Amino acid sequence: MHPELAALMELQAIDVQMDQCRDAISRIPASIEKEERYLTGFESSVAELEGEVEAARKKLREAEGEIQSFDQKLRDTRGKQTLVKTNEEYRALGAEIEGYQSRISALEDTVLEIMESMPAHEEKLAGARGELETARGKVQGEVKKYENHQADFERELSGLLDKSKALAGGVSEEWLKRYEGLRKSRQGLAVCAVVNRTCQGCRMAETIKRFLEIRDSEDRIYTCSNCKRILYYHEEGESVELSLPAVDEE
Ligand SMILES: [Zn+2]
Structure with missing residues (x-):
């Protein structure tokens, strides 16, 4: 066999291996992206549950604020009631007071309801955060594996490149x-x-x-x-x- 032909055959074999290395390297970013996409489901359930807990806290603050404001109105009206001259005025203020009391009582029920539901919301959130952390750990491990593969392929590629240069030296x-x-x-x-x-x-x-x-x-x-x-x-x-x-x- 012609010596240059033998070198060209080897060169071809090495180039095929180099193509395979480059191909494998080029597919790594997509694999890493896929791993990271796996986290988005966990991230969105955490975000959703955080939103629920935050909304419940907000509702609680609002109800408490309203109770305070009705409480103030109640005290003011009671003060006014001591000063009125007629029975009619007294009764009218009495009805106002009853109205405030029933609003306050309804708001207190709401506050109680929210406070009772909070532990369950928080527990769900803590669970979802735990799952996210576990998934993150898994994904980090996978990403590290891909990065190591990439480093291996790059090392292999550089070794093949040296061989290919040496072989090319034997071809016209x-x-x-x-x-x-x-x-x-x-x-x-x-x-x-x-x-x-x-x-x-x-x-x-x-x-x-x-x-x-x-x-x-x-x-x-x-x-x-x-x-x-x-x-x-x-x-x-x-x-x-x-x-x-x-x-x-x-
Ligand atoms: Zn042909």
Whole structure:
């Protein structure tokens, strides 16, 4: 086999691995986002329950304020009642006083009701906060895992890059250029096997004559007559490790 062809085959294998690393790295941010989205359900139930507790507290403050104000009116009216001259005026103020008393009593019922419901609201809120904390802990663990994967892939990538540079040193500028061009135009697969006369990149068959030349050549690099990929002979029946699943669609 032509020594440059051997280097190009290795280069192709390393580039495939690098593509896989880059692909894996590019998918990590979305995975992290998905993890973080998992928290929004917990966050919104905490917010909702906080809102409920806050609303109950507000209602309580309002009722207490109203009680105070009716209490004041009640005292004022009682004061006035001691000063009136006629029975009629006295009775009228008496009715006013009864009205205030019944308002106050209704408001006191409301206050009691709210105060009795508060512990349950607060307990629910504490429960939801606990669930949120647990979920946060879980998500942080998952995010850390993704970050570690990313670091692993980046380390692997940098090791592969060194290997690829070393291999590129053994290939002429002309073939390297063709290789890079094919990688760009042929879905990342520039070098592929020809098995049973068929290019594994585009599935087109070479003529028998040309196939035999490719198979037996020691000093020449052949390319596919159809897709122009760099070809190497691969015995039928053996697995072809360098073929990518992506075969040309045309
Ligand atoms: Zn081809």
